[in-house]
Amino acid sequence: MKKSWLMLCLAGLLCAACAQQEMKDSLIVAHKGEMESLDPVYSYDGVTHGLLINVYDTLLKFKGSSLTELEPSLSTQVPTKENGLISPDGLTYTFPIRKGVKFHDGTELTAEDVRYSLLRFLLSDVSGGPSSLLLEPILGVSSTRDADGNIIVNFQDAADAVRVEGDNVVVTLKRPFAPFLSIVARWSYVVSKKWAVQRAAWDGTEETWKQFNNFSKDSSPFFSQENGTGPFRVERWDIAAKRLTLAANEAYFAGAPRLKTIHMMTVDEPSTLRLMLESGDADVAEISTKFAAQLKGNPDITVYDNLPRLRTDPVIFFTLDINMQANPDVGSGQLDGQGIPSNFFADKDLRKGFEYAFDYDAFLEQSMEGRGERAIGPAPAGLVRYDDGFKRYHFDLEKAKEHFQKAWNGQVWEKGFKFTITYNTSGDMRQIASEILKRNVESLNPKFQIDLRGVTWPAFLEKTAKRQMPMWARGWVADYADAHNFYFPFIHSQGRYALSQGYKNPLADRLIEKAVAETDFSKRNLLYRQVHNFMYEDAMQIYTVHPTGLWAMRSNVKNFVDNPVYMGIYFYPMYKE
Incomplete structure (x- = not known):
């Protein structure tokens, strides 16, 4: 009896010790937010990629909290011109692949796994996914498809650009691309080719790649499974x-x-x-x-x-050519005081009126409780060096009134308008920013009417793609630590937000493309200043804060x-x- 009691006590103490150790280890x-998919070529949201960095390794990684200092990961060296792993013309990068690394299933990593992973990332190109991050520097395009969905890239171009040479993976860019290694450190997730092919993923050949271009989320073996080296x-x-x-x-x-x-x-x-x-x-x-x-x-x-965050949020956008079909956000659809026409925001004075009507400082200090910095342009300070040469809007209701009175040759001020600003339902600060703008604009003229509507994230994305929202609040979190990752999506005609707005400035496009190929920071800064001031003059986006x-x-x-x-x-x- 005593022995049984002693054994029970010992078992209880052992269980308690195990539980305590388990708590310490967990x-x-x-x-x-929710995870979307475990497939690194599909997901493009912060929650999912906050998880995937723990599951998949990349060729390089950022050192500690640094945004600029890189260190080896699956590549044993960080390529530089000095160590000979970047060619003198800045186009070819060589990554020596680490030996002895095991995937989670116990198989050993090879250079071919790395090549397959990079090619799969490039060629899968899921709509709304992250493939453009590597497509742009490697193939010189932002998508593998044209506006009608037709394939526009050649497989052999991709195969020639990403190749295995001995134990190295060699990547040749279409043009010099200053932030390339920063992109590699964040987005070169490596998967097991053998594991993927055995589960009916792309087999790595030219004959089959188009079948796996823009695949559906749940058709991927990586949707709910993974086999990384992380x-x-x-x-x-x-x-x-x-x-x-x-x-x-x-x-x-x-x-x-x-x-x-x-x-x-x-x-x-x-x-x-x-x-x-x-x-x-x-x-x-x-x-x-x-x-x-x-x-x-x-x-x-x-x-x-x-x-610190590489984030600009909220930003308020204007749509230049609104899709009026079954659209509840445009009122009567006419400039009659009870609605707006499809090209309402094509008037620059109108847009400038809204720019001056936003109370930037009050939003930062009161709504954001000072957690962030006033946004001068799309990119946070540090990625660009803001000086007095970067023009900026400020809160001035008199100037707002002046521009509203000019808009549409005086018709806006005389007749008024009615439309809806849209934000996603989980975007509290986006809602507050929209409320501030609504209140200030409506205070100028009793004929100005703005409704606000929060919609679910899927509905918000659908309405953005269809250009149904006359004005909308959204934000941007950087994919990598470089100004290009802000100026391109916000301002370039092929960028995510410029496309959604229907905005195009050919000179700004050329300057953005020139800036990304420039490795001298001071010269790049001057180019971004020119782009910034074009956007200031066009008044296409209301930048509020860079939140922390x-x-x-x-x-x-x-x-x-x-x-x-x-x-x-x-x-x-x-x-x-």
């Missing part, structure tokens, strides 16, 4: 419950992670995120800024506030290193006391 992360592997993804579990890759080439399990869960309610963190039900939480001050007084919680980031963690979570490029948390260096 991390519970509560975040906003420090963690996906153990389970419960899509319905919005929960995902990562397990440590004990065979990771740089050493096994100290954290053994990471539980990631989507929690949309801000107050719930806060309560989970305070109670210890979450170790890490993506909390709302309104709770930051309260949590800073809690000794059990560490708040990482005002973290915020994470909160239990105080026993250590070695958190934030890098704004990652869009999420890189868990590998972290541990719990």
Whole structure:
């Protein structure tokens, strides 16, 4: 009897010790937003790619929190002209591939896996996906298809541009491209070719690649499975419950992670995120800024506030040629005081009226509580060096009134208008910015009427693609740390937002293309200043702020290193006391 009691006590102590060790080795992360797919060529949202950096390795990576200093990862060296891995003309990059690296299924990484992964990233080109990030420097195009969906690239051009030479992968660019290595450090995810082909993914041949161009999300074997070389592997993804579990890759080439399990869960309610963190039900939480001050007084919680971000958000956009078909956002569809015509925002004075009607400083100091910097242009300071030569709008209702009175040869002021500004339902700051603009514009003339509408993210994307929204609020988080990643999508005629607005300035296009090939920062800055001032004169976008980031963690979570490029948390260096 005594022996049985002693054995039970020992078993209980052992279970408690195991549970305590398990808690020490695991991390519970509560975040906003949902994962879209585990396929690195499909997803293009911050939540998903915040996860994928932990599952897939890239050829290079950013050193700590630096945006400019790179270090080797699957490539054993960072290419430079000095070490001979970048050709003198700046077009050819050589990446020596690390030996002895294992995929999560235990097979060994080869240079051919790297080549296959880069080609798959280029040629899959899912609509709305990230392929353009490598297509632009390597093939000189932003898409593999034209506006009608016809394939416009040649497979052999891609095969010649990305090739294996011995243990090296060699990439030849279409033209010099200053931020190429920064893109590689963020987007060169490497998958196992053998694993992919066995599961009916693209087989890597010219004969079949078009069948896998612009594939559907759930048709990919990588949708809910992965086989990377990263420090963690996906153990389970419960899509319905919005929960995902990562397990440590004990065979990771740089050493096994100290954290053994990471539980990631989507929690949309801000107050719930806060309560989970305070109670210890979450170790890490993506909390709302309104709770930051309260949590800073809690000794059990560490708040990482005002973290630098490569983000411009919100930005308010005008659509030049509105799709009027079954459109509830344009009122009567006429300039009669009860609606707007399709080309309403084609008038530059009208757009300038809205630019001057936004209270930039009040939005930053009051709505954003000072968490960020006033946005002068599309790119945050640091990526460009703003000086007095960069023109900027400021809040001035008298100037706004002056331009509104000129718009449409006086008809806007005389007749008035009615239309809707749209934002996504989870975009609180976008809603507030829209409310500020509405209030100020309507104060100028009782005939000015603006409605506001929040829609779900899928509906917002659909309305953007169809150009149904006369005016809309959205933002941008950088894909890589370079001004080109802001000026191209915002201003270039083939950029994501310029296309959605129907905006085109051929001179700005040429300057943007010239700037990305220029490696001298001062010369690039002068080019971006010219582009910036073209956009200022055209008044196509209202830039508000560059917001900062915020994470909160239990105080026993250590070695958190934030890098704004990652869009999420890189868990590998972290541990719990």
